[in-house]
Every structure is written in structure tokens, then in C-alpha cells.
Amino acid sequence: MSTTGFPSLSFEDAGTALVEARREGVLIFGCGSFARDLHTALVGMGITVRGFVVSRGEASRFADCPVAPLTALPTGWTALPLWVGVFNREPGADHAALASACEAAGFSRVLLPQQYFEALGGSMGWRYWLDERQGYAAHASELHDSFAQLEDEPSRAFLAAILRYRLGQTRGIPAAPVSGPQYFPDFLTGLAPPPLGFVDAGAYNGDTLAEAQRYLPLREAWAFEPDPANFPLLAERARGLGVPVTCLPCGVSSVNASLAFSGGHGEASTLGGEGNSHIQVLRLDDCLPNARVGYLKLDVEGHEMEALAGAEALIRRNRPVLAIAGYHRRDDLWRIPAWISSLDLDYRLRFRIHAHNSFDAVFYAY
Missing domain, CATH: 3.40.50.150 (Vaccinia Virus protein VP39)
Known part of the structure; x- marks a missing residue:
């Protein structure tokens, strides 16, 4: 059977995002278990977590970091990198919708888990299919x-x-x-x-x-x-x-x-x-x-x-x-x-x- 329609297996390396994170720190979208584990991993790498962003609710604090809803962001937050720390199958976790909402709030550097995960060097352990993305190209023949x-x-x-x-x-x-x-x-x-x-x-x-x-x-x-x-x-x-x-x-x-x-x-x-x-x-x-x-x-x-x-x-x-x-x-x-x-x-x-x-x-x- 023809493989017409098979996609390119290219991707943008996470190296630039990691450099930015080390220089500026990051915000994490979400405050659930995945987001909290991401916080631990980033802190362990010496990266400053500036705070957490959530869809709704009141301002609060977690792990000595401020937590703010998208509707009431502190001054300057939208200029920071925002790493989405939501990873599950529920409708409210739809990555496309979350990224769009974050951009509508003013964020210009929004990264999904698959775009930064390999930069964490395995510090978050096994997370279903999240892995180093070059593995797909390495198995291009099998995928075809x-x-x-x-x-x-x-x-x-x-x-x-x-x-x-x-x-x-x-x-x-x-x-x-x-x-x-x-x-x-x-x-x-x-x-x-x-x-x-x-x-x-x-x-x-x-x-x-x-x-x-x-x-x-x-x-x-x-x-x-x-x-x-x-x-x-x-x-x-x-x-x-x-x-x-x-x-x-x-x-x-x-x-x-x-x-x-x-x-x-x-x-x-x-x-x-x-x-x-x-x-x-x-x-x-x-x-x-x-x-x-x-x-x-x-x-x-x-x-x-x-x-x-x-x-x-x-x-x-x-x-x-x-x-x-x-x-x-x-x-x-x-x-x-x-x-x-x-x-x-x-x-x-x-x-x-x-x-x-x-x-x-x-x-x-x-």
C-alpha cells in the first residue's frame, strides 16, 4: 500500500527553550500532579519556576510560588516562557485548546510537554509515550x-x-x-x-x-x-x-x-x-x-x-x-x-x- 500522506518526522529541538528557561525562568500552566512533578524536575535542574498559571480560580501560592488565573495575571508574566504542565486525556486537558487560551491571554512562548520533555533528561521518569522525539525518526522504516x-x-x-x-x-x-x-x-x-x-x-x-x-x-x-x-x-x-x-x-x-x-x-x-x-x-x-x-x-x-x-x-x-x-x-x-x-x-x-x-x-x- 502507498505511504502517501506519511508526515515528516522533523521537530524543533528543545535546546533553545532550555537556554531561555535557564536565563529567564519559566511559568508552569496547571497545578496538578504532572505540573508539580515538572516543578520538582525544573528546580532540580537549577531552573527557576516563577509561578503557576491556572485556568480559573483565585490567586494563591504553591511550593513558595505564586499561582494566578489566566484572567488576573501579574504584570510581566506574559513575557515569560510558559510550559504546559497538563498531561492527561480529559476534555479540559486538550492541549490545542489550552495553548490557544494561553496565547489569547498574551503568552507568546507556550510549550507543550512533548516539546520540552527530552530537555528534562529523564528526571520525570516514565510518562506514557512522552520520550525523546528523535526516536521516531530512528524508526522511520518501521513507522512507514x-x-x-x-x-x-x-x-x-x-x-x-x-x-x-x-x-x-x-x-x-x-x-x-x-x-x-x-x-x-x-x-x-x-x-x-x-x-x-x-x-x-x-x-x-x-x-x-x-x-x-x-x-x-x-x-x-x-x-x-x-x-x-x-x-x-x-x-x-x-x-x-x-x-x-x-x-x-x-x-x-x-x-x-x-x-x-x-x-x-x-x-x-x-x-x-x-x-x-x-x-x-x-x-x-x-x-x-x-x-x-x-x-x-x-x-x-x-x-x-x-x-x-x-x-x-x-x-x-x-x-x-x-x-x-x-x-x-x-x-x-x-x-x-x-x-x-x-x-x-x-x-x-x-x-x-x-x-x-x-x-x-x-x-x-x-
């Missing part, structure tokens, strides 16, 4: 392959737009978020023959399981959720669904083992790193060796590739519809399509983005 593998024009447009956005070429992604339910787009929900088995890996509180019952003709389901705070919510919701559901308090991976886990973060609890506890993880191939699975959803906070490796036999045996989260890590954009292609099962592949700031991007294979 992903682009060519996508079967429809909307998918290719979304992949091109997500690259432009993450490289800082644009502040938003046109047509995202898409309408309709995440994991169950209308081009898939009519394809799976009834009745079917559904695997929900990264089941959180059972919200996706409830959506599955709404959009799919379920025969039975298996739901995996390792976070001890989330699991009781999942089990309670599963009781009311009216179809057989097996809830398992564990994660999925390429091994059967006990792994470090950072829990207590709602739907964003993650495997790996130092963690604050350990959880059991299982290979789906070993946990469901004879199950008939027609639909497999994976949203496991950056552990998708390991989960797929542990489910290869299940996928080859059943050839289920796949709904795989592709937004946690930068390399999801090329590694997930390449893995699906390597199965040589004639899967057709589409890509959709279901939230702001490139969150909730999903690869659909069928």
Missing part, C-alpha cells in the same frame, strides 16, 4: 510499514496526525476523539459470530466488560485485573452482567511470574519498575489453553507487547478480533502492527484515537 499496513484512510490519517502532534508540529489531532465506544467500533461489532468468548485484560472496574455485553453477543468472559483496589469493583460489576464471567486478580504477560507493580492509581496502575508491591502475572496461553475466544481486548498500561507474546497460541488457534491499546509507549505505534503482521494470519488493521492528547489510541485487527 505501520502506515502501509493500515487498511483505511481514517486510520492512516490518525497515525500521521498522532506523529505530527507528538513531534510538536501541531497542537492537536484532527477528528480525535472519535465518536462511538472505545474497543467496540461499529466496523467490528457486527463481525464476531455469536456467541463468543471475550477476554478483557486490564479490566479495571468492569466498565469495558459492561460495554462488551452491550455491543457483543457474549457467551462468557474472562476479566483480568491485578490492582487490589480495582478488583472488588470489577467482581461486583461482573455479578450483575447476566453472563458467565471469570474474574482473575492478576495481570497478563509473556511469563507466569510475580512482577513488581505500582498499584493504587486507578486505571493507570502499572507493571514494572520498582513498584510498591508485587502481583501475579499469567500467560493467556497457559491460563486459557482450550478457551474459545472471539474478542480479545488488551489495555495493560504499557505491557501490551509482553501480553501479546503470552497469547500467541490463543490468537493463532482462535483468530479473535483484537483491540489493543497503542498509546502507552512511543514504540507501540510500530511494534504492535509489526507483531500482528508477523502472525501471517491475514489480519486487517485499523487505528482510532478515543481521547484527547493521543490517549486511548487503539489498534483494531480483524
